[in-house]
Amino acid sequence: MSSGVQRSTPVVDAVVIGAGPNGLVAAIALADAGWDVVVVEAEREVGGAVRSTELFPGYVTDLFSAFYPLAAGSPVIRQLELDKHGLVWCQPKSPVAHVVSPGSSAYLWRDxxxxxxxxxxxxxxxxxxxxxxxxxxxxxxxxxxxxxxTPFPPVRAGLAFARRSSLGLATDLARIAVTPAYRLGIEWFQGDAGRALLSGNAMHSDLGASRAGGGFMGWLLSMLAQDVGFPVPRGGSGRLASALRSRAEAAGARILCGAAASRIGVVTGRATSVQLLDGTAFTARRAVLADVSAPALYETLLGPRVTPPRILGDLRNFAWDHSTIKLNWALDRPIPWLDPRLADTGTVHLSGSSAAVMRGGLRLEGGELPGQPFVVLGQMARVDPTRAPSGCESAWAYTHVPQAFARDEHAVDLVAQRVRDTVEAAAPGFARTVVAEHVQRPADLEAADRNLVGGAINGGTSALHQQLIFRPTLGLGRPETPIPGLYLASASAHPGGGVHGACGWNAARAALSAHGSFGAIQRLLTETVWERLLHGS
Structure with a gap:
């Protein structure tokens, strides 16, 4: 029976759905511009895939992402001055090393x-x-x-790039952008050390060492490692998320955790509100920004009655990146590496030669389980001593499997054991250092963050067929959606996965521009282009 009391609907300038790094950055940008912003987050804490906890007493474990070259290099993150909100970066002497064979490794040093x-x-x-x-x-x-x-097309940045580079350098970079990492390694280096570093860094994306675009990712991460390192937040990755939250709240944004969005309201074709599972609703005067996956936005929060049929059709071909299996360990002493110099490295690639990296990537592309998995390992207390008791180590390792195996328990167990064996081969006696272990299966990752569908960590594949104007579907390559007032602010939007904040920043800037001096013209142009894309007129 109704109580007769009508619940009021709070009215704000903008509602941001999701308090991952992109959602928090979007909230900061809007609040800095004077907008009244509320952020609604389904989980009990902010951060999305940037969270840490004490899985084991006395040991801090990063539950998802752990090292942040893209955050350190991102102009978006740098301008937020997160050091004033408690963020302290820790750096190893060697950001990344690649174990080519037991006892022999290639090193990328800060120097x-x-x-x-x-x-x-x-x-x-x-x-x-x-x-x-x-x-x-x-x-x-x-x-x-x-x-x-920055949003696509990057006109201003492109002009600045043209001024700083020669025609030869510009064409070299264009070729890097479309050449596989394994091929670039052969062209650039005579030995396998340089090739392995390049191919290993390419494997941080789902492009691997053999696909177009992988060479650019391998080159970029290698150069960022040399430039800004692979830093980690002191005290755990959650400190990065808490610094973003503090910065957003200092700007005036309100953040509600345990507040899951269930529907985006659309009136006369425009996004106007966000309803939560508990029945609470927020009216958005100016914009709704969604830090959720593209399928979640269009298929669930909007639904088929609102989403244009062309978008729903395109989403049937939406490709997730590979599934992730992550093992977390509490160790009673440092890892006993055959190569003792690895003690100075924060991130270790374990996979063998550059050719072995390529073969493993090809198996993933072919939908097969890796025989020799490409393993990324982090030894966090070597970088940040606060992560473990004195003399101990907090470590983790992850690898990928095809999405088809995301819920195959037997396959996950098999690959997890292969990860253990791979670490043991490079560090005999490793198993005896393990005090406790916790395995995060693809389903566990998704349960902890619904954007990580099947354990995918990049919001959809980074392959060229799903980048730029094809990300997340054929469109503008920008955060605007076919629904006026609604912006995609997650890694499913350009430029994609990684903790750099750009997806949220771009969405916020687009929303602000739509209400700026030339907002009416911008909205008309955007709606016209969408109309032609969706209806072919």
């Missing part, structure tokens, strides 16, 4: 000379090649990162 000298030992001339690559990167660093992390 450029040390990196080059190590590669020169692998093969004469490779050290000079590395210096040349880094010199070219430094020449275009600022406009390149600006172009990567």
């Amino acid at each position: 450029l000379d040390a990196t080059a000298e190590g590669l020169e030992t692998s093969a004469a001339g490779d050290g000079d090649v590395w210096r040349q690559l880094y010199t070219a990167y430094r020449r275009v660093r600022t406009p390149l990162l600006d172009a990567l992390f």
